[in-house]
Amino acid sequence: MAAARGEFSSRFGFLMAASGSAVGLGNIWGFPTNAASNGGAAFLFIYLFLAFTLAYPALMAELIIGRHTRSNAVGALRKLAPTPRVAKLGSVVGFAGILTVTLILSFYSIVSGWMLAWLLNSLASIFGLDAVSSWLTTDAESRNAIFSVVFMALTVIVIRAGVRDGIEKWASRLMPALIVILVLLIGYVLTLEGAMDGLRAYLVPDFSIAMQPGLIISALGQAFFSLSLGVGTMLIYGSYLSSKENLPVVGSLVALLDTGIAFLAGLLILPAMYVALANGVEIFSADGALVAGPGLIVAVLPALFDTMGSAGVFVALAFFVLMTIASLTSSISMLEVPVAYVVETYDAERGKATLMLGAGIALICLLIVYNFSTLFDLVVTITTEYSQPLLGLFFTVFVGWVWKRNGVLEELKKGYAGAEHSLFWKIWPLYIRFVCPIAIAAVYIQLVFF
Numbered sequence: 177m178a179a180a181r182g183e184f185s186s187r188f189g190f191l192m193a194a195s196g197s198a199v200g201l202g203n204i205w206g207f208p209t210n211a212a213s214n215g216g217a218a219f220l221f222i223y224l225f226l227a228f229t230l231a232y233p234a235l236m237a238e239l240i241i242g243r244h245t246r247s248n249a250v251g252a253l254r255k256l257a258p259t260p261r262v263a264k265l266g267s268v269v270g271f272a273g274i275l276t277v278t279l280i281l282s283f284y285s286i287v288s289g290w291m292l293a294w295l296l297n298s299l300a301s302i303f304g305l306d307a308v309s310s311w312l313t314t315d316a317e318s319r320n321a322i323f324s325v326v327f328m329a330l331t332v333i334v335i336r337a338g339v340r341d342g343i344e345k346w347a348s349r350l351m352p353a354l355i356v357i358l359v360l361l362i363g364y365v366l367t368l369e370g371a372m373d374g375l376r377a378y379l380v381p382d383f384s385i386a387m388q389p390g391l392i393i394s395a396l397g398q399a400f401f402s403l404s405l406g407v408g409t410m411l412i413y414g415s416y417l418s419s420k421e422n423l424p425v426v427g428s429l430v431a432l433l434d435t436g437i438a439f440l441a442g443l444l445i446l447p448a449m450y451v452a453l454a455n456g457v458e459i460f461s462a463d464g465a466l467v468a469g470p471g472l473i474v475a476v477l478p479a480l481f482d483t484m485g486s487a488g489v490f491v492a493l494a495f496f497v498l499m500t501i502a503s504l505t506s507s508i509s510m511l512e513v514p515v516a517y518v519v520e521t522y523d524a525e526r527g528k529a530t531l532m533l534g535a536g537i538a539l540i541c542l543l544i545v546y547n548f549s550t551l552f553d554l555v556v557t558i559t560t561e562y563s564q565p566l567l568g569l570f571f572t573v574f575v576g577w578v579w580k581r582n583g584v585l586e587e588l589k590k591g592y593a594g595a596e597h598s599l600f601w602k603i604w605p606l607y608i609r610f611v612c613p614i615a616i617a618a619v620y621i622q623l624v625f626f
């Protein structure tokens with residue numbers, strides 16, 4: 177047996193870690209642009225609805241499996257299995273999750289590396305280092321290779337230090353900072369000319385766009401990505417949560433923080449885009465849609481910061497610090513998944529395991545950086561659109577159908593004596609058995625076959 181497993185020291189520590197995992201590029205970048213190009217507040221409503229009816233129950237499934245089994249993804253699903261056959265299926269699902277999150281981390285590190293480069297660029301501009309600036313902001317393979325590796329190194333440093341001294345300590349420092357920076361940026365941007373048009377684009381619902389069939393798929397995909405579901409991330413954080421905690425409550429706080437920060441990010445990004453428009457920056461692409469993708473973060477917003485005069489570099493600095501924090505608190509949660517597996521399965525030393533896995537993932541990053549046009553979109557699509565929801569479905573099936581109902585209730589009762597007679601217990605088991613699997617499967621079939 178390896179050294180004793182880690183445990184978060186407090187509810188606050190867990191909340192910061194889990195919401196740090198959930199809040200990432202998906203919230204600050206993905207959500208606002210998804211909303212803007214899909215009917216504004218209409219998308220927001222559909223997103224919130226799916227987040228609380230499908231993603232929250234799935235989040236609860238992972239947290240509860242993790243806390244009950246106190247194990248990594250593979251070990252956890254094996255422990256729940258009543259027969260060797262089901263245990264084998266559990267291993268396959270757990271392992272597929274570990275593989276998926278490893279690949280997600282490799283593309284995530286590349287994008288986070290861009291954020292880091294742009295952050296340093298703001299510092300370089302403040303000090304008038306023009307040559308450095310232009311190197312940092314030119315999209316070259318060498319720059320991307322260097323910064324994705326630097327970002328992985330940061331992730332490794334935090335994860336090496338363990339659950340309390342790494343994950344919890346850094347999440348508890350960085351997440352409050354993230355919220356403060358976000359709120360300050362919103363306050364500033366909303367005072368600028370054009371911001372109100374952005375608010376309108378974001379908050380006035382256009383149901384005609386929102387009713388298009390592909391929309392539910394993107395909203396559900398967005399919700400699953402945002403809550404870090406399906407790959408064992410929340411499972412492993414749940415496995416470090418004290419048995420005294422009331423799971424439905426902490427789970428709903430994580431979901432609320434995640435959706436709340438996504439909503440706030442929309443109050444920043446959309447107004448910022450329309451301020452850019454008012455300042456003469458092009459924010460629509462050739463087909464009339466709002467610029468989304470990388471063009472938004474590394475072209476539209478920097479162009480906006482340039483029009484802001486001397487305040488611009490400081491706003492840019494704050495913005496890219498925000499993006500880097502959001503990325504780092506997410507990437508550490510991804511790396512913890514394979515690390516916990518290797519440490520617990522091979523009795524490996526944590527520091528060594530983290531370093532080796534980090535190096536391996538950095539190599540995958542480099543492979544993607546140097547074959548960007550063939551690999552990047554492919555890896556993003558396979559992992560986030562195909563693998564993640566399917567694995568999420570298996571997690572709900574394990575809780576709903578494989579694990580005995582009484583076992584689930586016993587686990588809940590540990591931190592919530594009245595669980596049996598709660599509203600949660602009246603509704604959630606039905607969701608986990610029927611609603612979630614059927615809804616995810618329906619969306620999935622539509623994605624794969626239509």
Ligand code: TRP
Pocket residue numbers: 197198199200201202203277280400401402403404405407409506507509510
């Ligand atoms: N949820 C994070 C975001 O919104 C990213 C993330 C962290 C993630 N862990 C994950 C995504 C596991 C998928 C799976 O950016």
